[in-house]
Amino acid sequence: MRLVVNKIVLGLSVFAALLGLVFLGWILVTLFLKGMTAMNLSLFTHDLVDNGLRNLIVGQFVLAGLASLIGIPLGMVAGIYLREYGYGSRFAELIRDLSDIMMSAPSIVIGAFVYAVAVIPFGGPSGFAGAFALAIMMIPIVINTTDSMLSLVPKELREAGIALGASKYKVIFDIVIRAAKVGIMTGILLSFARIIGETAPLLFTSETSNYFTLDLTESFPSMTVSIYNLANEPEESARDLAWAASLILTVLVLVINLTGRYVTRNKHK
Amino acid sequence: MKVENFSFTYAGALKPSLRGINLPIMQNKITALIGPSGCGKSTLLRSMNRIHDLYPGNKYEGKIELLNLETGEFENILEIKKENDFIRLRQNVGMIFQKPTPFPMSIFDNVAYGLKIMGIKNKSELADRVENALKGAALWKEVHDRLNKSAMGLSGGQQQRLCIARAVAVKPEVLLFDEPTSALDPISTGAIEELIVELKKDVSIAIVTHNMQQASRISDYTAFMYLGDLVEYDETETIFLNPKIKQTEDYITGRFG
Numbered sequence: 373m374r375l376v377v378n379k380i381v382l383g384l385s386v387f388a389a390l391l392g393l394v395f396l397g398w399i400l401v402t403l404f405l406k407g408m409t410a411m412n413l414s415l416f417t418h419d420l421v422d423n424g425l426r427n428l429i430v431g432q433f434v435l436a437g438l439a440s441l442i443g444i445p446l447g448m449v450a451g452i453y454l455r456e457y458g459y460g461s462r463f464a465e466l467i468r469d470l471s472d473i474m475m476s477a478p479s480i481v482i483g484a485f486v487y488a489v490a491v492i493p494f495g496g497p498s499g500f501a502g503a504f505a506l507a508i509m510m511i512p513i514v515i516n517t518t519d520s521m522l523s524l525v526p527k528e529l530r531e532a533g534i535a536l537g538a539s540k541y542k543v544i545f546d547i548v549i550r551a552a553k554v555g556i557m558t559g560i561l562l563s564f565a566r567i568i569g570e571t572a573p574l575l576f577t578s579e580t581s582n583y584f585t586l587d588l589t590e591s592f593p594s595m596t597v598s599i600y601n602l603a604n605e606p607e608e609s610a611r612d613l614a615w616a617a618s619l620i621l622t623v624l625v626l627v628i629n630l631t632g633r634y635v636t637r638n639k640h641k
Numbered sequence: 642m643k644v645e646n647f648s649f650t651y652a653g654a655l656k657p658s659l660r661g662i663n664l665p666i667m668q669n670k671i672t673a674l675i676g677p678s679g680c681g682k683s684t685l686l687r688s689m690n691r692i693h694d695l696y697p698g699n700k701y702e703g704k705i706e707l708l709n710l711e712t713g714e715f716e717n718i719l720e721i722k723k724e725n726d727f728i729r730l731r732q733n734v735g736m737i738f739q740k741p742t743p744f745p746m747s748i749f750d751n752v753a754y755g756l757k758i759m760g761i762k763n764k765s766e767l768a769d770r771v772e773n774a775l776k777g778a779a780l781w782k783e784v785h786d787r788l789n790k791s792a793m794g795l796s797g798g799q800q801q802r803l804c805i806a807r808a809v810a811v812k813p814e815v816l817l818f819d820e821p822t823s824a825l826d827p828i829s830t831g832a833i834e835e836l837i838v839e840l841k842k843d844v845s846i847a848i849v850t851h852n853m854q855q856a857s858r859i860s861d862y863t864a865f866m867y868l869g870d871l872v873e874y875d876e877t878e879t880i881f882l883n884p885k886i887k888q889t890e891d892y893i894t895g896r897f898g
Contacts, residue, residue, distance in 0.1 A: 531692055532742035535735065536755040536807065537728040540695075546754070551745045 400622075407619025410612035415620075420582040420598060423609070425617050427584035431499075431593030432621075434586065435578060436568040438503035443510030443567075444560055450511070451518025456544050468519065474512040480572040482508050487576045499592030502578025506567045513566060517559025521552040558632045565628040569621055571596035595621055642666040642689065642734075642815050642845060643715075645704040649681075649688055652698025658684050661703070662871045664864055666815060668708070671837065671846045673860035673877065675853060677892065680866040682849045686817050689847065690734040691718060691727070707733065710814055732759060735808035739820040741800035743792035748775075748784050751792045751803055755811040770810055778806035779836055798829025805836060809844075816840065818848040822855065834859050853893060857881050865889045 418424025450467070458464030486505040491497055525548050533543035549556070567573075574580075580597040581590070595617055602614035643666065649659040659681045666672050666689075674682040684693075693699045706715040707730070718730055732755065744751050752771040761767055771788075775781040780802045784795070792803055801821060808816060818837065822830040837846060838859050850856050856863055856877065863880040865873045865888075873880060873889045884890045891897050 526740070526742075528738050528740055528742045529744070531695060532736075532738060532804065533744070533754075534695055535690060535692055535731055535738075536811070537731040537758050538754070539724060539728070542758070547744050553745075 403615070403619050403622055406612075406615035408616075410609075410616040411619065415613075415616060419584045420593070423613060425595065425613070425620065427581065427593040428595035428598050428617065429620065430584070431581070432568060432595040434588075435499060435502050435506060435574065435592060435594060436564060438499070438588070439506030439510055439567055440560075440564055442503070442507040443563075444514055446507075447511045447514025447563075448518050448556070451515045451522065452544065452549075454515065454519045455522040456540075456548065468515075471512040471515045474508075475516060478572075479509060479570055480575070483573040483575055483577055486573065491577055497577060497579040497591045499578050499588030499590070502574045502592055502594065503588070505573035505577045506570060509570060509573055510563050510567050513563040514560060517563065518552075518556055521555035521559060522548060524555065525551045554635060558636045561628055561632040561635070565625045565632070568628070569596065569625050571600055575600070642705070642707050642847075644685070644689075645706065647685075647688070647701070647703035647705055649684055649693075649702075650700040651684075652696065652700075657700075657702075658869050659688075660869050664871055664874055666845050666847050667862060668845050669841050669843075670861040671841050671848060671859055672862045672864065673856035674847065674849045674864050674866060675851075675856050675892075676866035676872075677897070678851075679868075681869045682864075682866050683819055685866070686819055686847060686849050687736075689718075689815070689817055690731050690736055691721065692731075692736065694727070707815070728758065732811045733813050734815045734817060735811065735813040736817045737801070737804050737808055737819065737821045740824050741797055741804055743795065743800045743803055745793060746791070747789045748792045748795070748803065749788040752807050752810050755807060759811055774806040774810035775803075777809050777840070778802045779832065779839075780806055796829075798825050798832060801825060801829065801833055802836065805833070805840075809840065813844055815845045815847065818846065818850075820849055820851060823851060830855075853881075865892060867892070 414423075415425045416429070417426060419427040450471070454464050454468055458467070482505055486501055486508065490501040490504055494501070529547060529551060530543055533547045534540070538546065574594045574597050578592040578594050578597070580601065581593040583593070585593065599614045599617045599621070602610045602617070605611065644662050644664040647659060647662040648657045650657040662685060664672075664685075674686060676682050687693055688701065689705060693701075701719045703719070704717045705719055707718050708715055718734075721727055721730055744754060746754075749771055752774050753767050756767055756770055761770070772781065772785075775784060780799060783799060784803075792800065795803060801824075805816075805821075821837075822833050825833065834855065837848065840846065841861075848856075848860065860877045862874065863877040864871055865880065865884075865886075867888060873884060873886045875885075880889060881893060884893060
């Protein structure tokens with residue numbers, strides 16, 4: 373009897389796993405087939421006005437990069453506070469809970485919030501507003517990774533540092549962070565991968581632009597928002613371009629994710 | 642170093658974990674603290690360099706006095722409040738933990754860490770003192786050609802000797818060992834024990850151990866603790882061959898604990 377139950381459970385879980393993989397494969401294959409029809413080198417050398425994607429790729433990276441410049445330091449410092457200084461205090465617990473809630477906040481809500489505080493007051497969409505929205509998405513993720521990676525550092529290591537006469541901040545910066553470095557870096561990379569594929573926070577903050585620009589005070593080219601727009605256009609060629617952009621974006625996210633995993637795996641060698 | 646009428650209460654605890662402890666740590670001798678788990682021996686050891694202060698809310702009472710070798714005067718370490726004095730205390734009273742705790746940096750930087758905190762910047766002086774410390778910890782021969790490699794690549798026994806080298810490098814007066822061999826195999830344990838006996842030429846040593854053979858092999862004095870009290874303290878030979886108190890005898894002969 374037990375053997376039968378075991379077989380049934382095993383069968384069901386294998387089936388569920390396969391089902392998940394089938395959909396993943398299906399997505400990738402569709403993306404690849406549809407994306408490849410419009411794929412050619414000129415996509416990378418022309419801007420959207422000339423049916424290329426160059427300005428969008430650069431724009432997406434600029435937005436995500438600027439968001440990282442704000443989000444990574446803030447998130448890391450907050451994570452260090454939560455684990456090393458505020459640990460156990462009510463205030464820190466509150467911040468940690470809020471940050472966890474923020475992590476699951478619907479991204480469109482964040483977009484709407486930034487629209488209200490950074491788009492309307494400044495008279496229109498801008499690259500800064502877009503990066504700001506992405507940074508808001510990124511901060512809780514970085515806080516969470518920093519916090520949990522620091523929690524993995526054994527307390528004996530901190531005590532050993534203190535026992536050598538080091539002050540608390542020296543122990544944290546010389547020893548604890550170094551011990552958690554790989555984990556934190558992986559987390560940061562994954563959070564970057566997460567925000568670079570976001571649409572909703574950018575939809576009405578940076579919007580998008582058909583032209584190449586690095587001026588962050590204007591509407592700023594965004595690949596994800598442009599995919600959304602292109603997909604809504606009637607012409608076949610616009611939709612093909614959207615497929616190609618989707619494929620490029622997916623490959624980018626995949627590469628960043630795999631890099632993150634590769635780094636973690638090497639740590640354990 | 643001497644502990645006088647010392648009591649210790651953990652943050653949030655109703656009753657003290659240590660009550661009225663009186664114990665000398667003799668100069669250039671090895672004092673072993675033995676007793677069943679939870680008797681407070683590690684708590685006592687961890688009071689001697691105030692590592693407890695890492696966690697807020699613990700309460701000390703009584704005195705723990707450290708002899709200042711230069712002035713010949715005793716200083717009550719429980720009165721230390723200033724950051725600089727803590728640094729001085731911890732450089733005078735070093736500590737080695739149960740699990741080896743190499744820092745995630747090179748072997749050289751591990752040993753140099755405490756020295757840099759002391760303010761030594763001169764490269765050749767650093768190199769000299771690192772070399773001497775590693776020789777003192779009987780590790781030099783094994784690592785001299787890979788000082789710039791990560792300390793995480795060493796074996797457990799080597800890592801523990803590295804931690805000893807790191808503690809010795811700052812030239813402490815007292816070294817506290819908290820079950821330093823309980824995570825090691827017998828051969829590494831033997832090496833560490835030899836090293837500890839060697840070290841007492843230069844420092845006074847207190848060691849917490851669960852291993853009674855270890856206490857009898859290496860220590861000069863032994864203190865038996867039970868449930869937060871110091872039951873008996875005497876020369877190791879007396880404690881093991883001729884204990885005065887029945888509880889001590891029962892523990893040593895393995896009837897409880």
